[in-house]
Structure formats: structure tokens, C-alpha cells
Amino acid sequence: MASALPPFPAFVVHDESTSLGTRWKKWLKRFEVYLTAHEITDNKRKRALLLYSAGDDVADIFDVLPNRGDDDDYSKAVDALNKYFLPKVNKAYEVYVFRNTNQKQGESLDSYYTRLRQLAQTCDFSNEDEEIKSQIVLSCSSSRLRRRALREDLSLKDLLDAGRAFEVSEHQAKGIEDSDKSAQSTEVKQVNNSRC
Structure with missing residues (x-):
């Protein structure tokens, strides 16, 4: 039986205090530490947790991105989101x-x-x-x-x-x-x- 994971804070898309790309990079790095801490290695589960944890705004953005990969392709999901958020670094x-x-x-x-x-x-x-x-x-x-x-x-x-x-x-x-x-x-x- 899988243990319950504590919630991971959602990514705040609409916050002008710092650049979007900088905040995304920081959020994703912490999310990957979260995955490691909970020994989550299955790509399908990692991708599902990424999209669930990132929140509704990120999920809505992700739904319209090209080249998102299949349900078990975590790295393509991350690449698609990085292409969206990281060019936003000024x-x-x-x-x-x-x-x-x-x-x-x-x-x-x-x-x-x-x-x-x-x-x-x-x-x-x-x-x-x-x-x-x-x-x-x-x-x-x-x-x-x-x-x-x-x-x-x-x-x-x-x-x-x-x-x-x-x-x-x-x-x-x-x-x-x-x-x-x-x-x-x-x-x-x-x-x-x-x-x-």
C-alpha cells in the first residue's frame, strides 16, 4: 500500500515579484527533490505528480503545449514546460x-x-x-x-x-x-x- 504524500505547493504562474522563468526553475528543482525524497522513480507517476502538483494554471498551459509526450514520458513533459517558462527569463x-x-x-x-x-x-x-x-x-x-x-x-x-x-x-x-x-x-x- 502506498503511503500518502504530503502536498507539494502549486506553482504560482501569475506573480510579478520575480521573473517567471526564475520561479519555474526553482519550483521544478524543489519538485524533483520531492520526488527523490519519496523515492518516486516511475515516469508515469512522476509526470502525473508534476501536473497535479503544479496546479490548475500550469495544467491548463500544459494542455495546449506541443510535444508533450505520452502519459509515461516525464522528461518530455518537463521539456515542454521548460520551453514555455524558461524563455521568460529577462x-x-x-x-x-x-x-x-x-x-x-x-x-x-x-x-x-x-x-x-x-x-x-x-x-x-x-x-x-x-x-x-x-x-x-x-x-x-x-x-x-x-x-x-x-x-x-x-x-x-x-x-x-x-x-x-x-x-x-x-x-x-x-x-x-x-x-x-x-x-x-x-x-x-x-x-x-x-x-x-
Whole structure:
């Protein structure tokens, strides 16, 4: 008896927040992980789950696509949907989004790097690491890191290592300073209480 599969979220076709092609690629990648996690290898079942899980909008699109293959041809179904969704990637827009991505207040360098790495995948850069390094230098929140990167010719790995070290030292220094302030406040209260 087959075990019940938890539902997989449908693909949202009509969402203008990010490009359609980028969202499709991400959805399909996660869907294939879902299939692997549930050990689904039969092509007919994979295709049925793809069309069921993707939702009504995708099923309606799929019904009118050419070269969809037979009911047991998963790869042709994926190819047909990829041909429909992937040309919708606007590289100029993806580069624009990448270039306008800044490190958020309170965001760690690792988290910022991960966001940039994800965005760079759709930009088709010839040297992704160099583009990410440049974006970090231009828009990170640490002026110390920026100055060091401008002073030294660091690789992306060295830049990230230096940024992590700066974050750790800032966090530790803040902890010491907060502890000192707390101790000073306690001393002032004790002095004031002894005068009363």
C-alpha cells in the first residue's frame, strides 16, 4: 500500500515579484527533490505528480503545449514546460535586481552572500565569483570590509573570511562593551544607594 504524500505547493504562474522563468526553475528543482525524497522513480507517476502538483494554471498551459509526450514520458513533459517558462527569463532585469541588492541592516555577510549567489544564477555572468565580490564590496554594510577590499586584492573566499572575522569581532566587542556598561550602571546605583 502506498503511503500518502504530503502536498507539494502549486506553482504560482501569475506573480510579478520575480521573473517567471526564475520561479519555474526553482519550483521544478524543489519538485524533483520531492520526488527523490519519496523515492518516486516511475515516469508515469512522476509526470502525473508534476501536473497535479503544479496546479490548475500550469495544467491548463500544459494542455495546449506541443510535444508533450505520452502519459509515461516525464522528461518530455518537463521539456515542454521548460520551453514555455524558461524563455521568460529577462536577463537585463535579473542583472538589475542583482545590482540593486544591498546588505540589509542586521543581515549577516553569509546570508547576504547566499542571496547574491542565488540572484547571480539567473544573470548568466561569465565570472560569477567576481561579480558577487564586486557587489559585496560596493554594497555591504561594513565600511571596514569595504576599505580592506579596496586596499588589498582579495579573492571572494578571502573577502568572506575577512567579513566573518569582522562580524565576530564586532559581536564580541559589543558584548564586552554592554557588559562594561551594565557593570558601570550597577556601580553608580550602589554609590547612589549608599549616599541615601
